[in-house]
Amino acid sequence: MSYVTKSPWVIHYDGSSCNGCDIEVLACLTPMYDVERFGIINTGNPKHADIFLVTGSVNEQNIPVIKQIYEQMPRPKVVVAIGICATSGGIFKECYNIMGGVDTVIPVDVYVPGCAARPEAIIDGVVKGLGVLAEKRAKLPAEIAEEKRQASEDAFGAGAAAETSAPETSGPETSGPETSGKEED
Amino acid sequence: MSKRTIIPFGPQHPVLPEPVHLDLVIEDERVVEAIPSIGYIHRGLEKLVEKREYTEMVYVIERVCGICSFGHGWGYCKSVEGNMEIVVPERAEYLRCIWHELSRIHSHLLWLGLLADGFGFESLFMHSWRIRESILDIFEKTTGGRVIFSVCKLGGVRKDISAEGLAEIAGILEGIKGELTELTEVFLEDYSVKNRLVGVGKLSYSDAVELCTVGPMARASGVVQDIRLDGHGAYGKLDFAPVTEEAGDCYARCKVRIREVFQSIAMITQAIAQIPEGDIAVPVKGMPQGEFVARMEQPRGEAYYYSIGNGSKFLQRMRVRTPTNMNIPAMVKTLQGCDLADVPMLILTIDPCISCTER
Ligand code: SF4
Numbered sequence: 001m002s003y004v005t006k007s008p009w010v011i012h013y014d015g016s017s018c019n020g021c022d023i024e025v026l027a028c029l030t031p032m033y034d035v036e037r038f039g040i041i042n043t044g045n046p047k048h049a050d051i052f053l054v055t056g057s058v059n060e061q062n063i064p065v066i067k068q069i070y071e072q073m074p075r076p077k078v079v080v081a082i083g084i085c086a087t088s089g090g091i092f093k094e095c096y097n098i099m100g101g102v103d104t105v106i107p108v109d110v111y112v113p114g115c116a117a118r119p120e121a122i123i124d125g126v127v128k129g130l131g132v133l134a135e136k137r138a139k140l141p142a143e144i145a146e147e148k149r150q151a152s153e154d155a156f157g158a159g160a161a162a163e164t165s166a167p168e169t170s171g172p173e174t175s176g177p178e179t180s181g182k183e184e185d
Numbered sequence: 186m187s188k189r190t191i192i193p194f195g196p197q198h199p200v201l202p203e204p205v206h207l208d209l210v211i212e213d214e215r216v217v218e219a220i221p222s223i224g225y226i227h228r229g230l231e232k233l234v235e236k237r238e239y240t241e242m243v244y245v246i247e248r249v250c251g252i253c254s255f256g257h258g259w260g261y262c263k264s265v266e267g268n269m270e271i272v273v274p275e276r277a278e279y280l281r282c283i284w285h286e287l288s289r290i291h292s293h294l295l296w297l298g299l300l301a302d303g304f305g306f307e308s309l310f311m312h313s314w315r316i317r318e319s320i321l322d323i324f325e326k327t328t329g330g331r332v333i334f335s336v337c338k339l340g341g342v343r344k345d346i347s348a349e350g351l352a353e354i355a356g357i358l359e360g361i362k363g364e365l366t367e368l369t370e371v372f373l374e375d376y377s378v379k380n381r382l383v384g385v386g387k388l389s390y391s392d393a394v395e396l397c398t399v400g401p402m403a404r405a406s407g408v409v410q411d412i413r414l415d416g417h418g419a420y421g422k423l424d425f426a427p428v429t430e431e432a433g434d435c436y437a438r439c440k441v442r443i444r445e446v447f448q449s450i451a452m453i454t455q456a457i458a459q460i461p462e463g464d465i466a467v468p469v470k471g472m473p474q475g476e477f478v479a480r481m482e483q484p485r486g487e488a489y490y491y492s493i494g495n496g497s498k499f500l501q502r503m504r505v506r507t508p509t510n511m512n513i514p515a516m517v518k519t520l521q522g523c524d525l526a527d528v529p530m531l532i533l534t535i536d537p538c539i540s541c542t543e544r
Contacts, residue, residue, distance in 0.1 A: 013204070014203050014204055014226065014540075015226070016225070016226035016227065016228050016540075016543075017226065017251070017540065018248040018249065018250055018251045018254075018333075018540050019203065019250050019251035019252050019538065019540045020248065020251025020252075020254065020332045020333045021251070022203065022251070023251060023252060023295065023332060024331070024332060026314070027314065027318070027321075030298070030310075030311055030314035030315065030318075031311050031312075031314065031315040031318070032314075032315065032318040056226065057228075059225075059226075059227065059228070061224050061225050061227075062196070062204065062225050062226070065196055065204065065225070091244065091245060091248055092228045092230060092233075092245075092248070094233060094236055095228045095229040095230055095232065095233060096229045096232060097227050097228055097229040098228055098229075115248075115333065116251060116330075116331065116332045116333050118331065119331075
């Protein structure tokens, strides 16, 4: 890829990682790797994000959080699972509180292996995610039209007033980023 | 009297990369109470001792936390080595000290960056992390990994560092000193930084003792406590004194950590000058039997590693008690009565490592 045609904003959530992958995600943003020069920004707000970076695997307690963040992200959205934990559970796979990779909860588009995943690999994953994002964006109008058609059909079928609901942002509650006193820069 | 409101803070929020949840009970802008709830990243890795052989368990324990990964690996090895009465060669002890102190530098720089990010000083954050990369380069060169490097094993270490390598490390550390001094000036002298830190989140000496705080958090309140003083590993042969401050506020905690970075550089330089030739590991034979508690001074404070063996290749029980666990009560204490805008600062200054806490 010679040109980056889109500067995605990313959101990061730590499932149950050991921090190794998290600090590598942050390392991508800092001077050595500096993806910010391409306009890639780490945002705390799911509604601003295009790419969801998840590190660590899922457990009973963080499933709602991961789902909420995912649902709050506007479409098109891409999920990148970072590290072997997020991919499959990795070294902790047999722990009693680990349910497996992130794909057990939300659809994952790109997997970045490694323990810890290296910043180069993470950047590669995000670039790959950009391709997926472009594909998804191209498909989006058709998808939305289909959903609208479906919705109106359902409404007529049920005999109720036709109500075409916008498909995105279904989570009404926020998971708290707005309340921290420092929202985003 | 104003109405009380509860503000949920986290688990996903921009201050920390890790999930922690706090319910902040506020009255106007003042926090009256903070109720932490943890458990978002509990994995239950202690139980893995039943499925992993005691020699393999090192890899799991290293992943208690990716930041002080080496220290955790060492702590576990120390505990099992104590159990099996293994005497580690001197060179290995020195090498362990060098890597452990390098981890401390990297951890503290990471924290300084997050702190700067917390009070909104982005360029300072970037500079701290830039300097930190040179430490990670050392790790990569000497061990092959950047954050998790599995170089510590039972009976010693896996890799040796050549004399040239050691000289290079000393050179790199000497080189970053200048940059660190510049950074220090901003952290400790800058007017706006001081405004955010001085007098914020005071923890008195008696509170620090009563709430069992550990590490830099305790030392910033004047408690002299540093497990390295017991002289384990090669620490007995290095000349150092614990860094303490009296004020107990955020500024003091920042100062303690900055001074510790310089202290660690001095310790590594000493270790490099003294390191003897010799083996880097001894073979491990037999099975662990009996119990042993090892204590380590991690970048965040004292950590405990308890192991009990029953003569089989699986340990009966392994327990890790990590520093953040001990510092959370102090954090809750300092949060009471603070301004809402200072909450990120106060959470950050205990240098929380949630993944350690919950394991
Ligand atoms: S993949 Fe490895 S480094 Fe990353 S979170 Fe999991 S255990 Fe930690």
